Amino acid sequence: MPTHSWRDALKIYSSPASIALLLLGFAAGLPYMLVFSTLSVWLRESGVDLKTIAFASLIGLTYAFKWVWSPLLDQWRLPILGRLGRRRSWLVLSQSLVAIGLxxxxxxxxxxxxxxxxxxxxxxxxxxxxxxxxxxxxxxEIAENESQAALAATYMAGYRIAALFATAGALYFADWFGASSPTYQYSAWAGTYLLFAMLMMPAIICSLLIREPNVPEKTQQAAMSFGIKHQLISVIVLIVLLISVPAMFTQFYRSDWHSLATESAGLVDLLMNDRPFLRALMYTLLTGLCLSAFGRRGLAPVLTPISDFVQRYRWQALLMLGLISTYRMSDTVMGVMANVFYIDMGFSKDQIASISKLFGLFMTLFGAGAGGLLIVRFGIMPILFLGGIASAATNLLFAMLSGMGADVQMLIVTICFDNFSSGLATTAFVAYLSSLTNLKFSATQYALLSSIMLLLPRLLGGYSGTMVERVGYADFFSLTALLGIPTLLLILLQWRRERVLASRLPDAKVLPEPEQP
Known part of the structure; x- marks a missing residue:
């Protein structure tokens, strides 16, 4: 376990790396909000119908599937820009495209x-x-595992500030440029988006000035073992597989199986006239092609980082994946109904917005900063466990609030503790995920692990409304608190195993480190 002093722990926040992550976090938060929350307001004000606005929100699927093309960032050096280095070149390219797009x-x-x-x-x-x-x-790639939490905290701070700036701030600028007029003013929104396009420049300058991570050349060469042609084929095969598998089951479900069981010519009708069944056969063939020997060879750039993870941790990988997939379950499932709960309790929109922005933002940043400091001081696993307890326990505050009605003081207490625990838990979890990745495949493995983090909580969150209707808010929040217990048990198992390894090999790393040539 680390024995850093409090002074050493605080130094990480004044390092050049922390300042760089603050700017990069700001650059990440701007476009996310501008193409979702703020864009919806612009579209509605211009007279676009709600159906089209809802369809436009599907743009968010891009973030859910970013792991599909993440191998390109590990394995392909960009032409011309590649002279900046493997990481800086992709940063400059992506940030430039964001600015151009805005x-x-x-x-x-x-x-x-x-x-x-x-x-x-x-x-x-x-x-x-x-x-x-x-x-x-x-x-x-720029810091050791113990420093990852602090860097994640500064990144989160920049991201949250940008998110507030790109939502409430964007609406303020739009009004200032003329959107407050009774009639729609396109120039007001044009000026707003041009302003935010210019605000990407500090991040681009930062990416040009920061140092390229000092990763051994042999490690980079090992990561870039696949040619660009092979990598592009991998992305195409993976996209086809992701589309064809759910579409296959959907079309089979829509097929007319009843006629097959009741009519003598049912099979002929299925093959000749039932379009869902014919589409299901087509998607089945595509799925089979993707899973064939040819398809598996095409998926090698994605499968190689996965197999590396399994080979390094073996059976322990199951324990880690269980922890990853359940760690954010308690607060994610609860969070789906949080805003609805506030309204049902009788709080006004102004109260919710002001308290969330003022107290919520501050406490999230405070929790993230505290998490980074505590992890440098005490190590990852103790703070990961503390974050898990805090995330689950704060749900009980919502259960208490449900019996108190529109109590503003209790709302402030609840939002403060909930956001503090969220910031603390997120920082600890990022540090934990970071400790599991191999520098050869850092982009791909982290993208995959962070996607797994949200998969199960998002699926369960889809049933949160049904749960509230059946048991009520008080019992719902109590149940979401109980969802944190399996995660705490998994953390204790992992923590115990690490302490056993540390006692046997005092000079060894607790977790297997990424292979260094």
Whole structure:
């Protein structure tokens, strides 16, 4: 366990790496909010119908599948820009595309060129998701595991400030530029998006000035063992597989199986006239092709980082994946119903917004900073356990609030503790994920692990409304608190195993380190 002093722990926040991560976090938060939250307001004000706005929100799927093309960032050195280094080149490219995309959006009036505006928003989302992968890989390679939490905290601080700036701040600037007029003013939104495009410049300058991570050349060569042709084939095969598998089951479900069981010519009708069944057969063939020997060879750039993870940790990988997939379950499932709960309790929108922005933002940043400091001082596993307890326990405050009605003071207490625990837990979890990655495949492995983190909580979160309708808010929040117990047990098992290894090999690393040539 680390024995750093408090002074040593605080030094990490004044390092050049922390300042760089603060700027990179700001650059990551701007485009995310501008293509979702703020864009929806712009579209609605211009007269776009709700159905189209909801369809435009599907742009968010880009972030959910960023791990699909993350191997490119590990294994492909960009032409010309590649002279900056493997990580800096991707940062500069993605940030430049974000700035260009935002400027392009500013030149498109939804009333006249909605399709072009949406296309540019997709470009911004794709470039922003790529920037996220590049920043995570850069952070993993510039510091040791004990410093990752502090770097994650500064990144989160920049991200949260940018998120507030790109939502409430963007609406303020739009009003200032003329959007407060009773009639729709395109120039107000154009000026706003041009301003935010210019705000990407500090991040681009930062990416040009920061040092390239000092990763051994042999490690980089090992990561870039696949040619660009092979990498592009891998991305295409993976996209086809991700589309064809769910589509296959959906079309089989829609097929007319009843006629097959009741009519003598049912099979002929299925083969000749049932379009869902024919589409299901097509998707089955595509799935089979992707899983064939040819498809598996094409998926090698993605499968290699996965097999590396399994080979390094063997059976322990199951324990780690269980911990990763459940760690954020308690607060994620609860969070789906949080805003609805506030409204149902009788709080006004102004109260919710002001308390969330004022107290919520401050406490999230405070929790993240405290998490980074504590991990440098005491190590990852104790703070990971503390974050798990805090995330689950704060749900009980929501259960208490449900019996108190619209009590503003209790709302402040609840939001403060909830956001503090969220910041603390997120920072600890990022440090834990960072400790598991191999520098050869840092972009790919971290993108995959962070995707696994949200998969199960998001699926369960889809049933949160049904749970509230059946048991009520008080019992719902109590149940979400209980969801944290399995995670705490998994952390204790992992922590115990690390302490046993540390006692046997006092000079060895607790977790297997990425292979260094």
């Amino acid at each position: 400027a392009g959006m500013a030149l498109c009036d939804p009333k006249e060129s909605l399709s072009m505006l949406i296309s540019l928003a997709v470009l911004v989302a794709f470039a922003s998701a790529t920037q996220d992968v590049a920043v995570d890989a850069y952070r993993l």
